[in-house]
Amino acid sequence: MKVNKIQLHATLAQLAFLSKVDKVFGSNIHAPTNNVGTWEKGSSSYFLMMHPTNKLSEEEERDFIRELTTKMWPYLLPPKSQALYRIKSERLGLLGIVLDIVNNVNSFGEMNAVCNGPLRKKFTALLRSQDFPSGGKKPPQSFMTSEANYEEDPPSPPTLKSNRKLKRSMWKRVDEGQDPNIEKQSGLTEDLLRLSWPPGVAWDYIERHKVFWNWKGAGQGTVIFVVDSGCDSRNPEFRSTKFRDWIFAGPSPLEEPRDDYYGPHDPDKAASRKFHGTGVTSKAVGLSTGVAQNAEVVIVNVLTGGTRGSQPGAGVWYMNLDALVKMHEYIEKHKLSGRCVINISTAHADLRNHRATTNLLWYAALTKQVLDSIVDRLDCYLIVAAGNERPKTPITSYPQKLIPRMNQDRVALVGAHDASLRNLFQIHSDVQLSALGDRIPLAKGYSMADEPKFEQQNSIPILHLDSPAGIASAEPSRSVREAAPIVAGLVANLISIGKENPLRYLKAVSKTPPDADSPRIVWNGIYPDQWPITLRPPQPAPPKEERKNEKKDN
Incomplete structure (x- = not known):
């Protein structure tokens, strides 16, 4: 019997790849580097999204990848052994697959046809990377996270009063009255200075002293x-x-x-x-x-x-x-x-x-x-x-x-x-x-090709x-x-x-904005009575009525 060498070579290459199909592509922190010699300019990438709740067992995943690879083999971009990439977590399972396909061999419709049948039950959509995805099977209501109850307000954070008491119980004072857990920083910018602006203190006082306190x-x-x-x-x-x-x-x-x-x-x-x-x-x-x-x-x-x-x-x-x-x-x-x-x-x-x-x-x-x-x-x-x-x-x-x-x-x-x-x-x-x-100062970046x-x-x-x-x-x-x-x-x-529950604390101590419908203003949570005594702002004078009452008592 006469053997077609080209066809035999292709079959052996396919079998060699399938024998290694158990390898978890994408499980490493750093994926393989670019491969020289591919037909990348004449290719398309397809993103196959797995079902969020139907986690495949190792055996089911192996069978799924084997069947998918077998059907996709004629279309995969050379080198075919690196044309399939898994987005996978050991705990969360297989979440997606990226397939590199030779662009002039098939159409998007053909790719969908290849994936029909039993394979289709394992994933939600096959999407071409350069397209704006649309259509597909409708997800259950539990997945409609963007729409359900969107108008409800989030629960209110804990009150500022309870957090202040908790913080004061942790303070350790030094002679000059400064909390030993804070330090003054120099070379500050205005945006950092504003992070050191506690509620109840006038901005001109902060701006005049130009002290940025940080932990x-x-x-x-x-x-x-x-x-x-x-x-x-x-x-x-x-x-x-x-x-x-x-x-x-x-x-x-x-x-x-x-x-x-x-x-x-x-x-x-x-x-x-x-x-x-x-x-x-x-x-x-x-x-x-x-x-x-x-x-x-x-x-x-x-x-x-x-x-x-x-x-x-x-x-x-x-x-x-x-x-x-x-x-x-x-x-x-x-x-x-x-x-x-x-x-x-x-x-x-x-x-x-x-x-x-x-x-x-x-x-x-x-x-x-x-x-x-x-x-x-x-x-x-x-x-x-x-x-x-x-x-x-x-x-x-x-x-x-x-x-x-x-x-x-x-x-x-x-x-x-x-x-x-x-x-x-x-x-x-x-x-x-x-x-x-x-007007925030930021570090500048350059291309690696630029000096x-x-x-x-x-x-x-x-x-x-x-x-x-x-x-x-x-x-x-x-x-x-x-x-x-x-x-x-x-x-x-x-x-x-x-700090226990740091984000909850930050939300709780944030300052009230001037506009009622605006988000609360963040700052670093260092209060004036943690500053050195010499830098603390003076206490505001009591109201006139209160001063009159003091004179009567005297």
């Missing part, structure tokens, strides 16, 4: 995860920052510590270069601009520097889901429960960008499953920026819309205000906290998002994105001093 060892022993575009650690703001690790999302990331362009990049327009994560990281742990300078930081880079995940469709979904899963596994592996704060200053998906919301809600259910495990089981705190739209614009993005349905003692949706404490961006009753988000030129103003690197690469603007940023890491840093500081 000693701010953030010591805590880990802040910054889920963003990366970080340019070359900036002098990070010369003493404790970078614990870097996590790179996706099937084939470029494992190089860096900050990726955030948003579309036009090489002919330098202003399109946006290094989002560097500025966000600096507000959490930066030497001059940060709140919790002694915290360790893990950079979770959700962009790859290439096309994967950079398009506004399902590619963004699987990149962000994979980032959250890898972070979940990292926290569990390194036993960081109880001392982690996670900051997310980006949006993964938006209801306004999708023709139908069914698949988006399936994705939201998977995302919430991971975040709930991080928050409730791994005992972490999650801080999310609300959004940069106009104040009355509804919040339609994810994971922002998930926050009201999570444990409110461990999550916070954060808004931003200006120097007059007036709200700047979109808010809802679920946005409980607000930090300064106007960095870090200009400084009063020893503080400044960033304006649309500055040409290599030029530091003197105009600071205005955005809600830096308000979230400020809150994340405050929570890390409260954890580091042993």
Whole structure:
């Protein structure tokens, strides 16, 4: 019998791959690096979302992957052994699969046809990465987390009075009256100075003395995860920052510590270069601009520097889901429960960008499953920026819309205000906290291909998002994105001093805003009677009626 050598070679290669199908793709913190020699330019990635509640056993998963690989084999992108990637957690199971497909071999309809039959019962949708997903099976009402009871207000936090009593019982005084747990910091910026502005004290008194009080060892022993575009650690703001690790999302990331362009990049327009994560990281742990300078930081880079995940469709979904899963596994592996704060200053998906919301809600259910495990089981705190739209614009993005349905003692949706404490961006009753988000000095990032030129103003690197690469603007940023890491840093500081329920405490002591419908104003929780006696503001004079009564008594 005459043997077709080409067909035999293909069959043997398929069998070799299937024999290794038990390997858990994506289970490592750092996924395999890019593979040279693929047909990547002529390919598409497909995101297969698993059912949020029907967790497969190891045997069921193995059979599912075997059948899926067998049917998909003719379409997989060479090298085929690396064309299938699992988004998987040891505890949460298989959440998604990314398939790299040769683009000119099939259509989206053909891919769906291949996956019909028994396979279809195991997953909710097959989505092409560059498309805005729509349609699909309707999820049960329990998954409609974005719509159910959205108009209800969150429960009221504990009263300020009870927390003040608890705090005073912990104070240890020194001779001059200063709490030994606090310290004065120099080289401050106005936004940090405002964090040291307690209620009941006039701003002109704070501005006149220019003293920024912070907790000693701010953030010591805590880990802040910054889920963003990366970080340019070359900036002098990070010369003493404790970078614990870097996590790179996706099937084939470029494992190089860096900050990726955030948003579309036009090489002919330098202003399109946006290094989002560097500025966000600096507000959490930066030497001059940060709140919790002694915290360790893990950079979770959700962009790859290439096309994967950079398009506004399902590619963004699987990149962000994979980032959250890898972070979940990292926290569990390194036993960081109880001392982690996670900051997310980006949006993964938006209801306004999708023709139908069914698949988006399936994705939201998977995302919430991971975040709930991080928050409730791994005992972490999650801080999310609300959004940069106009104040009355509804919040339609994810994971922002998930926050009201999570444990409110461990999550916070954060808004931003200006120097007059007036709200700047979109808010809802679920946005409980607000930090300064106007004219904020941030660390600047550069492309790794550019030579960095870090200009400084009063020893503080400044960033304006649309500055040409290599030029530091003197105009600071205005955005809600830096308000979230400020809150994340405050929570890390409260954890580091042993404060029980730090986020609940921060919500309770936050200041009342001038507008009744605005979020409460955060500050660092250090009261004037913890300052040295010589720096405490004078007590206000009693009312006239009270003084008259004193004279009568005398």
